[in-house]
Amino acid sequence: MNTMDDLEDFRWISGRVVWILVSVAAIALGFMYAPGATELLKIWGESAEYSYGYFIPIVSLLMVWQQKHTLSQMPFKASWIGLLVLAGGLFFYFVGTLSTIFLIVHYSFILVLFGLVLSMTGWPPMRFIWPALVYLAFMIPFPPFLYTQLSFALQLISSEIGVAVIRWFGISVFLEGNVIDLGDYKLQVVDACSGLRYLFPLMSFGFLMAYLFRGPLWQRIVLFLSTIPITVLMNSFRIGVIGVLVEYFGIAMAEGFLHDFEGWAIFMACTVILVIEAWIFWRFSKSRPPSFWDAFNLDLPESPPASQAVHTRTLPRSFLVAVALIVVAAFASEALSSRPIPEHQRTSFIVFPDRIGAWDGRPDTLEAAILEELDVDDYFIGDFLSQNRQRVNFYVAYYGSQQAGAAAHSPRSCIPGGGWKITDLRTQVLDEVLVRGEPLTVNRLKIQRGDDKQLVYYWFDQRGRLLTNEYAVKWYLFWDALTQNRTDGALIRLTTVVQPGEDWSDADARLTEFADLVNPQLTPFLPD
Numbered sequence: 001m002n003t004m005d006d007l008e009d010f011r012w013i014s015g016r017v018v019w020i021l022v023s024v025a026a027i028a029l030g031f032m033y034a035p036g037a038t039e040l041l042k043i044w045g046e047s048a049e050y051s052y053g054y055f056i057p058i059v060s061l062l063m064v065w066q067q068k069h070t071l072s073q074m075p076f077k078a079s080w081i082g083l084l085v086l087a088g089g090l091f092f093y094f095v096g097t098l099s100t101i102f103l104i105v106h107y108s109f110i111l112v113l114f115g116l117v118l119s120m121t122g123w124p125p126m127r128f129i130w131p132a133l134v135y136l137a138f139m140i141p142f143p144p145f146l147y148t149q150l151s152f153a154l155q156l157i158s159s160e161i162g163v164a165v166i167r168w169f170g171i172s173v174f175l176e177g178n179v180i181d182l183g184d185y186k187l188q189v190v191d192a193c194s195g196l197r198y199l200f201p202l203m204s205f206g207f208l209m210a211y212l213f214r215g216p217l218w219q220r221i222v223l224f225l226s227t228i229p230i231t232v233l234m235n236s237f238r239i240g241v242i243g244v245l246v247e248y249f250g251i252a253m254a255e256g257f258l259h260d261f262e263g264w265a266i267f268m269a270c271t272v273i274l275v276i277e278a279w280i281f282w283r284f285s286k287s288r289p290p291s292f293w294d295a296f297n298l299d300l301p302e303s304p305p306a307s308q309a310v311h312t313r314t315l316p317r318s319f320l321v322a323v324a325l326i327v328v329a330a331f332a333s334e335a336l337s338s339r340p341i342p343e344h345q346r347t348s349f350i351v352f353p354d355r356i357g358a359w360d361g362r363p364d365t366l367e368a369a370i371l372e373e374l375d376v377d378d379y380f381i382g383d384f385l386s387q388n389r390q391r392v393n394f395y396v397a398y399y400g401s402q403q404a405g406a407a408a409h410s411p412r413s414c415i416p417g418g419g420w421k422i423t424d425l426r427t428q429v430l431d432e433v434l435v436r437g438e439p440l441t442v443n444r445l446k447i448q449r450g451d452d453k454q455l456v457y458y459w460f461d462q463r464g465r466l467l468t469n470e471y472a473v474k475w476y477l478f479w480d481a482l483t484q485n486r487t488d489g490a491l492i493r494l495t496t497v498v499q500p501g502e503d504w505s506d507a508d509a510r511l512t513e514f515a516d517l518v519n520p521q522l523t524p525f526l527p528d
Contacts, residue, residue, distance in 0.1 A: 004284040006232060025116060025323045028330035029109070032093065035404060036105040052201040056139035059208065063132035069301045070128055077122035078316035079113025086322050092331045097333070099478035100407040100487070106140045112474040116326070117513070120319040131211050138204035144413035145470075147196070152178075152421065156478050158236045162189070165240025171247050177421070179450075180243055184249050187243060195235030198267050202227045204275060204528035212296040214289065219281045226277060230270050238266045338487050341401045344527035349380040353524065357517040359384040359392070373407035378525075384514065392514045393495040398526065401486050402477060408491040410470050411445065411458050420454070427468050428457075433516045435466060440515060443468045446504065453498035457515060462489035464528035490526050494518075 044053040078317075089111030096104030114133050118126050142150070155178040163175045174181040178189040206227035210220040242262065245253035282288050282295040289295050354361035363382040366374070377396040383391050397408060415422060424446035433440040445456040459465045463486055468472050473489075480486045494514060498507045 001455065010013065016255065021315070021319070021323050025326050028326045029112065031330050032333050033105070033109050036102055036109065039102050039404070040106065040139065040141075044139075047141070049137075049197050049200050050141050052204060055138040056136060056204065060132040060135045063135065063211070064129055066297075066301055067128040071121075072127050074125045075122075076120060076125060076313055076316060078209075079118045079122045079126075080318050082115045082118030082120075082122075083318050083322055083325070084115070085118060086112055086325060089113075089115055090325065093329070094333070095478055097404060098336070098481040098487075099474040100217075100404045101474055102404045103140070103143050105404060107137070110134075110136050112326070113153075116319075116322050119322040120316060122316070135204070135207060135211075135473040138200070138207065145410070148413060149482050151194040151196055154196065154199075154235075155189045158193065158195055158239050159189045159233060161233065161236030162243060165237055166243040166247075168240075169244050171244065173243065178237075178258075182243060182247055185246050185254075187239075187246065187254060189239060191234070193239060195231050197263065198235060198270055199228065199231040202231055202267070202270050202274070209274060209278060209296075212298065213278055213281075214295050214297055215278075215281050215285065223274065223278060223281075227274065230273050234266050234270050234273070238262055277297030336481075343518050344400070344488060346398075346527045347524040349398070349525055352380045354382075354403060354519060356384060356514070356521060358387050358516065359514065361394075374409060377401075380525075386510075390510055391496060392510060394518060395493045395495075395515070396490055396522065396525070398488070398490045402487040402489055407477070408460060408473070408489060410491075411443075411456060411493055412470070415445070415447055415456070420449045423448050424447070430512050430515060432512055433519060435519050438466075440519065441468055442515070444508075453496060454495055455504060455511060456493065456495045457511045458491065458493040460489060460491055461522070461526050488527065492522070 040053065044050050044422055089108045090109035091105050092111060096102065096106075096108055110133060113136075117129055117133065120130065141147070157179060159175055159178045161182060163173055166173045166180070172183070180187040180189065203224070206224045210224040213220050213223060215482050278295070279292055282292050352363075354363060357461070361382050362383045363380065366379065366381060374397060376397045377400045379396060381393070381395045383393050385391050399406065399408060402408065412425070413421070422445055424444075426444050428444040430440045430442060440459070442457040442459045445458070447454050447456060460473050462473055462476055463480055463484075466475060469477070477487055477489070494511045496507050496510050498504060
């Protein structure tokens, strides 16, 4: 870093050309990532856990803006490694697009941006820019299956600690799973009470605080990582306090405005604790700044002195190649998306039989909101009853063209949203059910909600392949889209209630019998 007496300023030979190239890259990336950005905006608007996402890009830009004069005093050099990072990001963009995984598309954008900037600046200036690019990762939602598992684990932890808080007040309470039984009232710690609504925004705030804090690296790491236990403990304390208030003042304490206000108050308390933690680090530091606020790099960029040496800055060739590569990728993306979707000969589920063997069907319909979320092209759902009144719910969803945001939804992600807990998940080979001469393999889920139990079988029929692994489904989507221009496919799901007095084996026998009968019926509705 130059001193104030020997400052240098680097300016582009042709600033207009630089802005034109940056604009071309921005337009091309905007075209490519528009569907991914639309999905992010939708999630930020609909999910309270990610509602802070709107601010992440703005803060990231401010982090770079804060370094603008520092960057103006540094030479930019070509970095071909940046070009490799950019190429890797573009590769993952096409993988995510063709395999219908928005998560890969979103992270590929950060990789592409990182590679583009690195190809333009080189490594020394990148030291001042990379935190802002990494910060963008906080705007990307967790994958659904990971979110579900994390949410359920936090529900159990928060319930146990919350019950300990309630008992500390001398109140008798019983805990069963995530249900807190106070006698007159039962409180269920659902997804909204897992603490994730605090954890994600608090982690983003903790990262920003650690970035701005002028302390040793270990203190900044602790500041960021401490957001996790702070969230868990404070959310558990909130659940405990709600339990105490419900015990003395009634169930209204756990509902409506008071419930939401308690959540807001706890999040603010988490933020205060994080600030106190930073204050402790500052207070006991041997070489601390004169005031606590000076411990944070909150300075606005100041204009450098006018008397300084001025050097010209040439445009790195690696950046020119990077912009050209992005433009080529944009045209390739347009070519892939504009390919005509092949039409497949199949029969509509409107005429799906309402009697299969000895099972009588009762077709049903999905609500408009659910259909909009699933974005399915054709489907059948209904209950089938055997002669002795045993019931199997049959659901099949067909997609003529699976794209990111419009693809078969795995029951593993959807089932917990209804309050069901997956108690067991495994693949099972049904030797009695032959499909194209091979035994059918299914995903077998035991699910439970309170005392209610259900058994679920599901599998994917993807262009003639019968698959159970969600990752294999995505791989073949990518491969078939690339080589055959085909992304059609279906999800098949069977569900039955485990009645009181029944064993899981009884439900297995019921679903196996129905699977054997229904599979031959699916042939005209699902093209190979």
